[in-house]
Amino acid sequence: MRNSVSEDDTESNILNENGKRPKDSDGQVKKRIKTKSLYRQPTANELNRLQETEQLFNSNLFRLQVEEVLEEVKVKEKTIKRFTEWFNNLKTYLLSITNDETEYDLSEKSFVNKLKIQLPVCRQIQKTKVMFKFHKFHDVDVVGSYALGCGIKSKLIVDLQITVPAETYAKNDSINYKYHLKRAAYLAYIASYLSKYEHIDEINYSYLNSETKPIIIIKPSGKLAKAVTVNLDLVCEAEAYKLHRFAPDRNNLRESWLLGTDKKDTNETLTPTPYYNSSVLRDLTANVNQEFLKQIILNSENLKQAIVLLKIWVRQRKLKVSGYIISMLVAYFVQNKRVNNIMSSYQIVRNIWIALKSSEWDVKGITLCKENSSLDEYHNHFPLVFLDKTGCYNIFWELCKGTYYALRRESCLAIEILDDVKINSFIPLFMKPITPLIQFDHIIGFKDLKAVQDAVISRAVSTSKANYGLDLLTMVTNILYDLLMKGLGQRVDLVLQLVDHEFSWPINNVMENAKKNGYKELLSFGLILNPEMLSSTVDRGPSADLPEAEQFRDFWGEKSELRRFQDGSITEACVWDGQGTVPKQIVDYLMKVKYGVCSVFHWSRLLSPLVPSSSSSSSVRSSADVLRTRLADLELPLDISSVQGVSPVFSSTEPAPPLRHSEHNPRRRGDASLIKDQGEFRLPPYVRANTLIIELIHSGKWPGELQAFRCLKAAFHLQIAEKLKSQFNLATLARPEYLDVLQDGLVFRLKIAHTKEITLLRRELVKGVVTLRETDESLQLYCDTVIMPKLRGALHGLDRRYSAFAPTACLFKRWLSSHLLHVPGAAAELLVAYIFLQPAPLVAPRDYDTGLYRVLTLLAQHDWGKDPLVVDFNGDMTREEMSELETKYREISPRPHVFIVTPFDGECPGACSGGIGPEVTSRAVTLARAALGHAEEALHMMKDDILGLFIPSLVGYDVIIHLFPSLVPLYSHRVGANRLQPVNDDPGSAELIPVVEFNPVELYLEELRSAYDEFAVFFNDPYGGDVIAVLWRPSVEEERQLEVLNANALKPVSVKENSYKVNLDAIVEDFKILGKGLVKEIVVNNN
C-alpha cells in the first residue's frame, strides 16, 4: 500500500465537493454497517487495492494466489529464531579454532591420521605432493538464499561459507587440483573440529555438482533438524590469485598429470581448461558476487518475492538451475533496468520470462561487468556465457545447454499460459509438479552406465579430457548430449539430460568406499519430439557436391546414402525404417557406431501391444462415406439432411475396432442371420455395429404423440431399408428403433433422430400447463442424438490434429475397463481430449505412452467433486461462460462427482459425464496414483514391461463370478492374449447381416444389475474380461423389517421380532441360475 496516503486525500476531496454528501453518506453508512452488505462505502485502502490489482497483477485471483503461496513457503519465524541462536553458538565455536603450525604432506597418511577422519576427495587428487598448513579463518557467513531472505520452507538449506585465508594456498597450487586438495584438507580440518561439537546431530561430506569440490552437510541437533539442513562451503579470498590466471584460454590442468603419462609438459601444447579454471574461479569471486547480490536484493521485497516464485517454478520443473543462478539473473535484469523493485512480483516474473524467452545466451552471452567486453573469448570455450561482476567468472560454467534450452522453452510456455485468460494460470505455473514421466515422449537410459561411460571416455578427445579433469560424468553427459542433438536434429524440440549423482557420506569414510554401497550414478536423456517430424523416415543431408556432405557422411557412416529426391535434388540422406519410432533407431544406430554400445534402454511406446491399428478405423470411415452418398441418393418422403457417426470408431477411439466379417450361416430371417440354438452352442464372432445418426429435413407433420412418433420413425427405418435394398442391393434389417445395413462387410446402424422426440419425452402437464422436465430417458436421447454427433466430429478433428490422441484414448479406455471401472466412453474420451487441449504447463503429448500418464495424472490430481472440468474444443467458450458453469455446477444438488462440460452440451451441461459415482471416482483416483507410481518405478529400474498396469487386482471383492472364456466376446483382446490377425478384407462376399452385438456377458450383467442393484455392484472388463467382480453394498448386512414394498431377497431371522436379513446365499445361487450356460464358477470370498 505504498500510495495509500495520496489516495486518501483525493478520496476525501471528492466527498467534500458535494456539500450534502458527507451527511447523506453518514446516514447510509450507519444503515449499511448494520446489514454489512456489499454497499458499504469503500475505503481508500480498498479502492487502492482494487485498482492496483487491475494494473499490477494479472487478476485478483492471481494476486491472491501469489500471496497464499508466498505465505506458504515462507520460512517460519520460529525456525529463524532457533537457527540464529544455533548459528551464533556454532560461530563462536568455529572461531575458536586456532592456527596450526605443523605442516603436513597431504599425499601421506599423517594428516588423515591426526584428524582421525578422511579427506573428502577421491584418491586420484591425493597422489600429488602438497604441503598444507592450517591458517585460521576470520569469519563464518550465512550466504545464499537464506541470507537474502528468499529461502523456501520445504527442504530449507542454509548455506554457510567460510573464506579460506589467501596464505593457505601457494603460488603454483592453482594447477593439477592442488588447490582442490588443499581446500579439501581445510574442510576436513574444520569437519574434525565440528565432529566434536555437541549441537550437531549428524555431519556428512557431500559435493555440489563436482566431486572435486566437497562441502560439509550439517544436521543441527534438536527441533531445528526437521526444518533446516546446513551446508558449509569454502571459498577463497580474492587476493589468493590473480583472476586472469584462470582466463578461459589458460591451462591449469596438465594432461601429463591427469593421464599419468611421462611426457614432459614442455613438449606438448597446453590446451585450455576453462571448466577446471571456473571451478577455482568460483571460490575466488564468490565474495564479490555475494556482496553484489546483497546490495540489489536484500532490501527489495518485490524482487525477493519474484525470486521465490521463480524458484518454485524451476523446482516444479525439476530443472537443474540453482537458486544462485536465478538470483544472479534477477540481479542482472535489475542492473539492465528490465525490472525494478517498484514492479509487482508478477510483473517482475513476467518480464524475466519474456527476457528469457528471447535470450540467446548460447551465442550472445550477458555480463554483469561493465568494463569487460571479451564475450567472444568466452563463447569459444563455454556453451553458455553469463559473466559475473568481476568479468572473469562465467556463472553458467556448469549449466548444460539442455538445461538452458529447457529453461528457455519453459519461459515461452509460461508466457503463453499467462496470456491465456481462460485458465487460472497460477496453478499450472507454480503448483503442478512436472515429472519426466509426463513430460517426455521418449526417455533414453543406459542400463550399464559404467560401460557406456568407459566407452565414451576412451573415445573422447584429449582436450575435453583435460578440460573436465576428474568430472567424468559431466564430460560424458555433454558429449552424449551433443551427439544426440546432432543425430536427432529437427526431430526433437528438446533434449534434456537427467542426471542424478547426489551423494553424501560420513566424514570418517573414504569416498570410494562409501560409494560402493547404494550409490548409483544415473544418466538418462528425455526427449520432447517435434510433432511435424514424427512420421518422416528420411533425414536429408546436404547436397552431394557440397563440402558439408563429407561431414555428413563422416557422422552417419554407412547409414548415409546418396539419394535422388522428387524435387530433382541429389543429396546425402539417411533412411529409417517406418515400423518402429525413428528416434529409437537413430539413437541405437549412433550409440552402436560411435561407442559400440548396444543396450540402450528406450522408454517409449511400451504399450504398443494394446494400441489398435488405425487402419481398421479408417476403413470403417471410408465405408461410412460410401454409405452416406448412397443414402443421399435415396428418394424418401423427407430428404436426409445429415448423416453423422457417433460410434467411437469414427474418431478412431475404439480400442477394439470392428473387423469385416463374412459368415456362412444357414439360419436366417430376412437378410439377417440368427443364432443357432440347436446342438452345441458356439458364440458367433462379436460384430460391433457402427452407429450413424440420420437427420431428416424439417417437417411439421410429425405426430405430437410419443408412440405415434416412434411408429412413424419405424416406418422411415423400414422405408430406408427397403430402398437401400432395392437400389443398391445392400443387406438390410429394419427394426423399430434403428436399421442395420451391411456395407463392405461392415454393419452400420442407422438411427433417425429428431428433436421433437426429446421434447415429447420431456413433456409433462403441471396444472394444465405443459412444462418441459428433464427425464432420464430424454437426457439419454439428447446425449445420444444431439451432443454425440457434434462431439464425435470434434473428437475426430482432434484425432486429425494430434496423432497421439486416438491411441491415448484407446489406452485410457482399456486401462479403465481393465480395472473394472465403469466409466462412460465419452467421459473417458473427454478426459483425454482435455490433456491435449489444455496441456498447460506442458505441451500436448506426441506419443501415447506419455498421453496415458498425463491422463492418469489428471485423474489423480483433479479436484473431483469440487471443480468441473471444462473441455473447450475450439476455444468457443468465454471466461464468463466458464465461471457461470462453475457456479451452476455448485448449485446442482446432489452435486455430481464428475462433471465434464463441453461446448456442445447446450441445455444439459455435463450430460456426457453423468452416472460416475463417487465410489468409482475415488477408486479410479487411487488406481491412477498406484499406476503412476508403478510406471515411475519401472522407469527408474529401466524395466520395459509395464503391461502390468493393465492387470487388475481382484482382491477385496466379495464374490467373483468366473465365466467360460469361450463365451466371452473379444476374449482375444484381453491383456496378454495373442492378437488376432484381422480377417482378410473380402467385401461383397457377405450377403447376410451377421449376428450383431450379441454379447452374453453384457446381457448377463444387465440382468444382474436390474435385479440386484440394491444389494450389490457389478464390475467387468468389456474388453475380454472373463470375470465379474461383485461387491455387496454395505447396507446388505443390516437387519430389516418385512414390508410389502420392501421384501426383496429377505429371509427371516426371527419372525416374532419381525427381523429379517438379506438372503445373500440365495442371491449367489441366483447368479448361477441367471447365468446358466455362461457361468463357470462362483467364488465367494469370506473375509
Place this chain on the structure above:
Amino acid sequence: MKSTKKTHDFKALELKFDKDSVSPHVIYFKEHTVREHTADKPSGRTLFIINVPPYADEKGLTNAFREAGKVVSVILTSKPNSTETKTDTFLDEPTKPTFKVCYLVFSKVADLDKALKLTELQPMNSNEHQIKVGISKWIEEYNNSIEHPKALKSKIESFMQDYDKKMAAQQEQEKELEKADDEGWVTVTKGGKIQSFARTEKVKNKIMEKEEKNKKRKELKNFYTFQIRESKMKHIVSLRQKFEEDKKKIAQIKQSRRFKPF
C-alpha cells in the same frame, strides 16, 4: 405397530428353482384382501405373494403351488397395484428381471386355504417345466427380436390406423366442445376456430419476458443524481463481488491443500 401386525399375516416358505437348489429364496404369501376386488383378482381365491425371485415365471409358480390345487391365472408385476394400467405402446417395453409380486388365482376357494396351509413348495423346475435362463434365453430373445420386414410393416400399419382413428375421434370431440352448450358456454380447444395461445411453459415465459422488456423501456436510467451515484456504487460492488468470489475460490483451493507446492 401396525406394520408388524400386517407382516405377521404372511406365511413364509422356501421356493426352490429346481430340486437341487441349496439355498433358495423365501417367498411370503397371504390371501389377497383389498377393499375393491377386480375381476382378474377375485376375492377369496387369490393368493398374494411377495419376494418372487427375478427368474420365476408363471408356469414355475403354478408348479410350486400345484399341491394346493388348480391355478387358473398368474399375474406377475413388479409392484403391487390394484388397478391394471395398460397403455397401448408401439414398442414393447423390455422386461427386466427384478424381484416381483405375484397374484395367484386358484379355481376354488378351498385350494387357497390349502395353499395357505402348505408346509413345503415344489421346485419351480419340475413337472417337465424348465424355466429359460442364461444363454438359451438370450439366444431366444435375440432371434425373436429379428423381425421380417413384412411383419414390421403390418405392425406399423395397424398401429397407425388405430392412431389415426383415435386422432379423428379426438378431433371430433373437440369440435363438439366448440359448440355452445346448454348455458351458452364454449370450450376453447387447440384445434378449434377460436384463436388461443398454447398453454405451455415456453409461451408463458415468452410473454413474461416481453412484459419485462416493456417495463424496462419505460424507465430512464441516468436521470436523477441518485441513479448516477448508484451506478457508480454498483461498479464498486461488482468489483467487490468479484473479489469476494475470488477469495472464496482461494479458500476452496486452500482447503484442498493445493497451496503446498511441493
